[in-house]
Amino acid sequence: MSASDVRIGFIGAGNMAEAMAGALISSGKMQSRQLTLCDIREDRLSYLKTQYNVHTSTSAAETFETASTVVLAVKPQGMRALLEELRNKGLHRSVQRKQIITIAAGLPLSFYEGILYEGLDETSAARLPIMRVMPNTPALVLAGMSGLCGNAHTTPSDMDLAEALLSSMGDVLRVTEAQMDGVTAVSGSGPAYFFYFVEAMVKTAEKMGFQSGEANRLALATLNGAAKLLLDSGEEPADLRRKVTSPGGTTEAAINEMKARNVAEGIQEGMLAAARRSRELSELI
Ligand SMILES: NC(=O)C1=CN([C@@H]2O[C@H](COP(=O)(O)OP(=O)(O)OC[C@H]3O[C@@H](n4cnc5c(N)ncnc54)[C@H](O)[C@@H]3O)[C@@H](O)[C@H]2O)C=CC1
Numbered sequence: 001m002s003a004s005d006v007r008i009g010f011i012g013a014g015n016m017a018e019a020m021a022g023a024l025i026s027s028g029k030m031q032s033r034q035l036t037l038c039d040i041r042e043d044r045l046s047y048l049k050t051q052y053n054v055h056t057s058t059s060a061a062e063t064f065e066t067a068s069t070v071v072l073a074v075k076p077q078g079m080r081a082l083l084e085e086l087r088n089k090g091l092h093r094s095v096q097r098k099q100i101i102t103i104a105a106g107l108p109l110s111f112y113e114g115i116l117y118e119g120l121d122e123t124s125a126a127r128l129p130i131m132r133v134m135p136n137t138p139a140l141v142l143a144g145m146s147g148l149c150g151n152a153h154t155t156p157s158d159m160d161l162a163e164a165l166l167s168s169m170g171d172v173l174r175v176t177e178a179q180m181d182g183v184t185a186v187s188g189s190g191p192a193y194f195f196y197f198v199e200a201m202v203k204t205a206e207k208m209g210f211q212s213g214e215a216n217r218l219a220l221a222t223l224n225g226a227a228k229l230l231l232d233s234g235e236e237p238a239d240l241r242r243k244v245t246s247p248g249g250t251t252e253a254a255i256n257e258m259k260a261r262n263v264a265e266g267i268q269e270g271m272l273a274a275a276r277r278s279r280e281l282s283e284l285i
């Protein structure tokens, strides 16, 4: 299948689907007309149509049927109802081979297989490849990070297709399914940790007397510059930190205070809680 034949249908057109669809278009990987965004919220669809000129639909079944790659992008708690709706309409017995990509946190591939492979022989060609992807919202600005794994019915070319789509939005790491909870805790939720840090820095700068715009400039240019330095220099973060930290100076005073308050431990425990929650989500469905 050539790139121009690919039709991607997103079922669930929320924040993450928008980031991915926006990236596919702005990177030039896909034309707007190759994308359908499906949601139950009409207002959401009219915003997306205006913003990206994509096809929109309120029908999950129609979106599933017409796509060559389906991205399931509803919340984990809504996934069972969606899969059962598709199965009850017989769409899991698809005659057209297509890839199913789910971006839901936590839910294992076996959960999708249990519903979408119901009544289909082990060797049935109708068993569609199912891949799990954990993307993140910086995809929207082509600076995303995605983890990717596939089930036993996924061929190398299915994985290559998924990787090609995801690499237009940023970096992609192929992982085992067992690593997905970790990917979710590091890169899936990771942007929020960073935004939390920015919020704290900006708030503190404001308390020091800077106006909101000034506080934002000071914090954002610094964090952007630090990330760029880290990426471009190839140096270890600890080494770069040492280069800022003069003995007896201001940085040392700040880091000592943060260490005394166990900031690193708070980050570690937060990330472990995210991985735990990812595992728990599979028990809720
Ligand atoms: N937001 C993020 O940073 C990331 C989210 N994810 C995963 O992506 C999925 C979506 O998350 P968000 O986009 O943040 O949520 P969201 O709440 O922004 O979007 C979900 C959308 O699905 C729609 N929806 C619900 N049931 C539907 C149905 N039956 N048919 C069609 N549309 C339906 C809702 O109206 C909503 O617009 C979740 O499973 C989440 O775990 C994964 C990585 C990062």
Ligand SMILES: O=C(O)[C@@H]1CCC=N1
Residues within 6 Å of the ligand: 105, 184, 188, 189
């Ligand atoms: O918070 C969540 O559950 C989703 C998955 C990773 C980022 N957002």
